[in-house]
Amino acid sequence: xxxxxxxxxxxxxxxxxxxxxxxxxxxxxxxxxxxxxxxxxxxxxxxxxxxxxxxxxxxxxxxxxxxxxxxxxxxxxxxxxxxxxxxxxxxxxxxxxxxxxxxxxxxxxxxxxxxxxxxxxxxxxxxxxxxxxxxxxxxxxxxxxxxxxxxxxxxxxxxxxxxxxxxxxxxxxxxxxxxxxxxxxxxxxxxxxxxxxxxxxxxxxxxxxxxxxxxxxxxxxxxxxxxxxxxxxxxxxxxxxxxxxxxxxxxxxxxxxxxxxxxxxxxxxxxxxxxxxxxxxxxxxxxxxxxxxxxxxxxxxxxxxxxxxxxxxxxxxxxxxxxxxxxxxxxxxxxxxxxxxxxxxxxxxxxxxxxxxxxxxxxxxxxxxxxxxxxxxx
Amino acid sequence: xxxxxxxxxxxxxxxxxxxxxxxxxxxxxxxxxxxxxxxxxxxxxxxxxxxxxxxxxxxxxxxxxxxxxxxxxxxxxxxxxxxxxxxxxxxxxxxxxxxxxxxxxxxxxxxxxxxxxxxxxxxxxxxxxxxxxxxxxxxxxxxxxxxxxxxxxxxxxxxxxxxxxxxxxxxxxxxxxxxxxxxxxxxxxxxxxxxxxxxxxxxxxxxxxxxxxxxxxxxxxxxxxxxxxxxxxxxxxxxxxxxxxxxxxxxxxxxxxxxxxxxxxxxxxxxxxxxxxxxxxxxxxxxxxxxxxxxxxxxxxxxxxxxxxxxxxxxxxxxxxxxxxxxxxxxxxxxxxxxxxxxxxxxxxxxxxxxxxxxxxxxxxxxxxxxxxxxxxx
Ligand SMILES: [Zn+2]
Ligand SMILES: [Zn+2]
Numbered sequence: 001x002x003x004x005x006x007x008x009x010x011x012x013x014x015x016x017x018x019x020x021x022x023x024x025x026x027x028x029x030x031x032x033x034x035x036x037x038x039x040x041x042x043x044x045x046x047x048x049x050x051x052x053x054x055x056x057x058x059x060x061x062x063x064x065x066x067x068x069x070x071x072x073x074x075x076x077x078x079x080x081x082x083x084x085x086x087x088x089x090x091x092x093x094x095x096x097x098x099x100x101x102x103x104x105x106x107x108x109x110x111x112x113x114x115x116x117x118x119x120x121x122x123x124x125x126x127x128x129x130x131x132x133x134x135x136x137x138x139x140x141x142x143x144x145x146x147x148x149x150x151x152x153x154x155x156x157x158x159x160x161x162x163x164x165x166x167x168x169x170x171x172x173x174x175x176x177x178x179x180x181x182x183x184x185x186x187x188x189x190x191x192x193x194x195x196x197x198x199x200x201x202x203x204x205x206x207x208x209x210x211x212x213x214x215x216x217x218x219x220x221x222x223x224x225x226x227x228x229x230x231x232x233x234x235x236x237x238x239x240x241x242x243x244x245x246x247x248x249x250x251x252x253x254x255x256x257x258x259x260x261x262x263x264x265x266x267x268x269x270x271x272x273x274x275x276x277x278x279x280x281x282x283x284x285x286x287x288x289x290x291x292x293x294x295x296x297x298x299x300x301x302x303x304x305x306x307x308x309x310x311x312x313x314x315x316x317x318x319x320x321x322x323x324x325x326x327x328x329x330x331x332x333x334x335x336x337x338x339x340x341x342x343x344x345x346x347x348x349x350x351x352x353x354x355x356x357x358x359x360x361x362x363x364x365x366x367x368x369x370x371x372x373x374x375x376x377x378x
Numbered sequence: 379x380x381x382x383x384x385x386x387x388x389x390x391x392x393x394x395x396x397x398x399x400x401x402x403x404x405x406x407x408x409x410x411x412x413x414x415x416x417x418x419x420x421x422x423x424x425x426x427x428x429x430x431x432x433x434x435x436x437x438x439x440x441x442x443x444x445x446x447x448x449x450x451x452x453x454x455x456x457x458x459x460x461x462x463x464x465x466x467x468x469x470x471x472x473x474x475x476x477x478x479x480x481x482x483x484x485x486x487x488x489x490x491x492x493x494x495x496x497x498x499x500x501x502x503x504x505x506x507x508x509x510x511x512x513x514x515x516x517x518x519x520x521x522x523x524x525x526x527x528x529x530x531x532x533x534x535x536x537x538x539x540x541x542x543x544x545x546x547x548x549x550x551x552x553x554x555x556x557x558x559x560x561x562x563x564x565x566x567x568x569x570x571x572x573x574x575x576x577x578x579x580x581x582x583x584x585x586x587x588x589x590x591x592x593x594x595x596x597x598x599x600x601x602x603x604x605x606x607x608x609x610x611x612x613x614x615x616x617x618x619x620x621x622x623x624x625x626x627x628x629x630x631x632x633x634x635x636x637x638x639x640x641x642x643x644x645x646x647x648x649x650x651x652x653x654x655x656x657x658x659x660x661x662x663x664x665x666x667x668x669x670x671x672x673x674x675x676x677x678x679x680x681x682x683x684x685x686x687x688x689x690x691x692x693x694x695x696x697x698x699x700x701x702x703x704x705x706x707x708x709x710x711x712x713x714x715x716x717x718x719x720x721x722x723x724x725x726x727x728x729x730x731x732x733x734x735x736x737x738x739x740x741x742x743x744x745x746x747x748x749x750x751x752x753x754x755x756x
Contacts, residue, residue, distance in 0.1 A: 040698065044705040069673065069698040077676055077694060085690045295447065298455055312463045316455060320418065320447040327422040327705050 003142060003184030003211050005030075005243040005264075012355040014260045016348070021243055021264075023057075023141040024182050025081065025089040030243060030264040031348060033255060033341050034059045034091060036272060039068065040084040043272050044331045045338070047086045053307065053339045054346075057089040057141075059267040062134050063098035066126075067117055071137040079139030091142040091267070093247070094131045094173075094188075097149050108148065110165065128172035132185070136178045144214065145173040147188040152220040159192035160200075166190045167204040174208060186212040186245065193226055195233040202237040213238050214245040215263070219254070228257055235262035251377040252281060252344055253370050256361050259348050270378060271337035276330045278322040279378070281340045285369040286378060287315075289333065294319045307339035381520060381562030381589050383408075383621040383642075390733040392638045394726075399621055399642070401435075401467040401519040402560050403459065408621060408642040409726060411633060411719050412437045412469060414650060417446065418462040421650050422709045423716070425464045431685065431717045432724075435467040435519075437645040440512055441476035444504075445495055449515040457517030469520040469645070471625070472509045472551075472566075475527050486526065488543065506550040510563070514556045522592065523551040525566040530598040537570035538578075544568045545582040552586060564590040564623060571604055573611040580615040591616050592623040593641070597632070606635055613640035629755040630659060630722055631748050634739050637726050648756060649715035654708045656700040657756070659718045663747040664756065665693075667711065672697045685717035 002024060009018040021028040035042045035050060038061045042050060050058065060080060065071060077083040080090055096113075099106060103115035112127030131146035147166040150159050170187050177185050187210035191197035205213065215234055218227045231246070238244055243264045249255065250268020258266060271281065278290030282302035289301060300310035301318065309318070309332040321329025344364075351360035365371050380402060387396040399406040413420045413428060416439045420428060428436065438458060443449060455461040458468055474491075477484060481493035490505030509524035525544040528537050548565050555563050565588035569575035583591065593612055596605045609624070616622055621642045627633065628646020636644060649659065656668030660680035667679060678688035679696065687696070687710040699707025722742075729738035743749050 039702045039704055040695070041704050041706045044709075046706065046709070068702055069694070073674060073694060073698070076674060077692065083692075083695055085695075296451060296454060314455065314461075316447070316451060317418070317461055317463075320451070324417045324446055326417055326419050327708065328419040328424065330705065331422075331424070 001184070001211055002180065002182050005212065005241060007240060009352060011352040011357045013359070014352075014357040015262060016259045016352050016357045017262055017264055018349060018352045019243065019264055023089040023184070025087060025141050026056075028056045028089060029349065031259045031345060032056055032265055033250065033345050034265065034267040035338050036061075036267055036269045037084070038064050038269070040065060040074070040080060042338075043276065044327065044334045047084070049308075049335060050086075050338070051088070053335065053342055055088070055338065055342060057091060058086065059091045059093065060138070060140065061095070061098060062092045062131060062138065063095035063102070065092075065138060066095060066134050067119060071134045075137040075139070081139065089142070090140040092135050092138050092140040092144065094144040094146040095126055095134070096131065096147050097247070099126055100149055110168075128169040129176040132173045132176040133178075136183065139179075140183065142184050142186060142212065143177075145170040145185060145187050145210075147190060147216055149217050149220065150190065150192050152193070152222045154192055156194055156197070159190070159194060160197055163190040163192075163197055163201045164204075167201070170205055170208055174210075184211040186210055186214055188214045188216040188247075189234060189238075190217045191234075192217055193222060193230055195230075198230060198234045199237060202234060206239060210242070212243040212245060214247050216247055218246065219248040224254065224257075227254070228261065231258065231261035231263065238262075250341065252341070252368060253365065253377045255341070255344060256348060256357075256364060259352075260357060260361065271341050272334050274378060275333035275337045278319070278329075278333065280333050281337050281378075283367060286376065289315050289318050290322045291319075301333075301336050302340070305336065305340065305343075307336050309333070309336040309339075379562070379589055380558065380560050383590065383619060385618060387730060389730040389735045391737070392730075392735040393640060394637045394730050394735045395640060395642055396727060396730045397621065397642055401562070403465060403467040403519050404434075406434045406467060407727065409637045409723060410434055410643055411628065411723050412643065412645040413716050414439075414645055414647045415462070416442050416647070418443060418452070418458060420716075421654065422705065422712045425462070427686075427713060428464075428716070429466070431713065431720055433466070433716065433720060435469060436464065437469045437471065438516070438518065439473070439476060440470045440509065440516065441473035441480070443470075443516060444473060444512050445497060449512045453515040453517070459517065467520070468518040470513050470516050470518040470522065472513070472522040472524040473504055474509065474525050475626070477504055478527055488546075506547040507554040510551045510554040511556075514561065517557075518561065520562050520564060520590065521555075523548040523563060523565050523588075525568060525594055527595050527598065528568065528570050530571070530600045532570055534572055534575070537568070537572060537575055541568040541570075541575055541579045542582075545579070548583055548586055548588075552588075562589040564588055564592055566592045566594040566625075567612060567616075568595045569612075570595055571600060571608055573608075576608060576612045577615060580612060584617060588620070590621040590623060592625050594625055596624065597626040602632065602635075605632070606639065609636065609639035609641065616640075628719065630719070630746060631743065631755045633719070633722060634726060634735075634742060637730075638735060638739065649719050650712050652756060653711035653715045656697070656707075656711065658711050659715050659756075661745060664754065667693050667696050668700045669697075679711075679714050680718070683714065683718065683721075685714050687711070687714040687717075
């Protein structure tokens with residue numbers, strides 16, 4: 001088995017899990033946040049910077065790498081690790097989400113999905129077999145089954161048909177998978193916001209005995225309370241001895257609330273995307289450093305942060321760079337935001353060790369301003 | 379005196395100078411190439427990366443910093459060194475060149491220059507006093523007199539009137555300079571492509587006894603042979619005990635030829651600008667890594683280079699990043715190009731020590747392909 005999970009401890013206060021994920025490129029302490037490196041690069045960052053901030057694993061996008069540079073080139077380079085000079089674990093998604101969200105012309109059939117390249121307009125086709133073959137060529141430690149992520153809101157009949165097709169596609173991915181010894185294929189649970197359909201999906205997908213499970217179809221526009229409820233209805237049904245991955249979630253509040261509901265892995269473009277817009281996450285909440293009020297503010301982004309950015313640069317300098325569209329400004333905000341989330345995960349792990357994750361949540365929400373009416377996490 | 383120059387050795391073969399420049403932020407070994415950090419950042423690079431590649435001094439642009447963020451903010455931050463987290467020497471230009479080249483609406487008077495902000499269109503005025511005051515606020519180790527850089531070609535009468543005004547402006551800069559103890563104000567020689575006018579300018583400017591001299595008005599579109607001829611006619615007239623700075627020159631051939639003609643300091647946006655276009659300088663000559671021929675080329679940019687980029691990344695990966703407009707690609711090409719030029723300066727210094735700079739030139743030009751008909755340095 002390419003990847004195995006060890007449950008170390010459960011938080012007595014919250015039920016949150018502390019664990020370890022053993023992969024061909026090293027061990028990951030969970031719960032873990034995975035920075036997103038869509039095109040074989042975490043935007044603006046070097047691998048050394050990601051290691052310096054203790055990123056344990058990064059995610060890369062199959063759909064994007066399939067289009068550019070093409071999985072054959074990555075394979076010829078010796079796989080994604082060699083291609084991008086990253087020797088720690090990598091997870092690739094299946095491309096399904098991008099096919100559904102980026103391509104405006106797509107047609108779903110039992111066989112797979114017809115769609116247009118969102119850059120060139122070229123007609124393309126991805127099936128479960130194709131998605132698996134591309135991911136085998138890319139060579140990530142963890143690869144994902146090709147699924148359909150239903151939109152929100154979606155009617156019960158649509159969601160049911162979609163989750164059942166996702167199960168059939170998951171079986172086809174398993175059959176197509178050529179490298180089970182060094183790549184772990186994770187299954188994906190769907191079922192929308194319907195508790196019984198989630199239960200049906202869990203039953204079907206876990207019967208296929210994947211080394212790990214993702215909860216898909218969340219963070220697609222539903223209210224936060226709905227996401228938390230679906231997690232509460234879903235994660236208890238998943239086997240305790242396998243890792244659980246909540247896809248597309250990266251706001252501080254959702255990370256904490258996801259861990260409390262038994263999630264071990266997260267990924268999201270949020271910290272890197274907002275950084276390039278001059279928005280940062282700080283211990284006091286959201287800080288839009290490009291705003292005029294910071295023009296003469298010579299304090300660090302977050303006085304409580306000890307990251308490279310906060311140790312060496314002021315809000316005034318970072319604002320100046322971002323106003324001038326200078327790359328180094330985006331490097332500085334990206335570094336800080338990723339560091340902030342990775343540090344948050346460290347604090348979450350410590351709270352699990354101390355059986356005090358609910359106390360930590362209360363404290364963090366208060367300091368971050370999330371308990372105020374109309375609070376805007378991001 | 380803020381900055382002093384020590385002539386260490388003259389190359390017996392070429393007459394090139396090896397020296398040391400003592401500044402408030404450390405000693406610079408000359409000849410030196412200065413990377414350009416227009417807006418208080420060398421585009422895409424961190425200060426640590428610049429130090430890692432042994433950049434001894436960087437240049438920043440007064441005109442650009444005056445417009446954004448404004449010299450008052452830089453001064454409040456504690457000066458340019460503190461603002462941008464760079465504790466090695468800095469040189470600021472006077473802003474004259476940008477006023478003449480970037481602003482399409484400008485009017486030169488004896489008092490100074492009226493021009494429009496090239497971003498907002500706002501009407502502005504810079505005089506020798508104003509340029510000096512801005513540079514005093516920025517706080518670089520070396521600051522430049524406000525001059526007029528005549529265009530090429532330009533008639534003799536125009537160039538003569540212009541160089542004489544430049545002398546009068548140089549006197550006014552000296553009088554306006556408020557920080558002679560920790561900022562060295564360099565004078566600028568003009569005179570276009572006319573040998574006798576260069577001699578006149580040298581005589582007038584050196585009579586003011588600046589701690590260093592720039593040769594201005596070159597690299598403005600004239601053929602390479604013309605630039606070399608003007609240097610041959612100008613540098614022998616400059617005092618041997620002061621540093622000589624050739625502004626706006628950074629192609630490998632021109633650096634070597636400038637040093638041979640007695641130049642100690644250079645700056646240019648060339649290596650950083652072409653890097654962002656996917657063009658690199660290698661020991662075998664120009665290499666446009668964004669070209670399709672490198673899509674499956676898994677060699678480093680320059681197999682003879684031991685920079686961070688060449689040690690860790692392939693042409694195929696860098697091409698992929700640049701084609702996708704990924705910042706990290708521009709970081710990698712920028713790093714390599716700057717490293718290449720800084721390493722070239724190391725090799726030039728070694729050749730001066732060995733009294734063999736003409737031999738080095740011959741060898742370099744041959745390997746770089748500069749001896750071939752129609753050779754294109756950049
Ligand atoms: Zn920070
Ligand atoms: Zn290199």
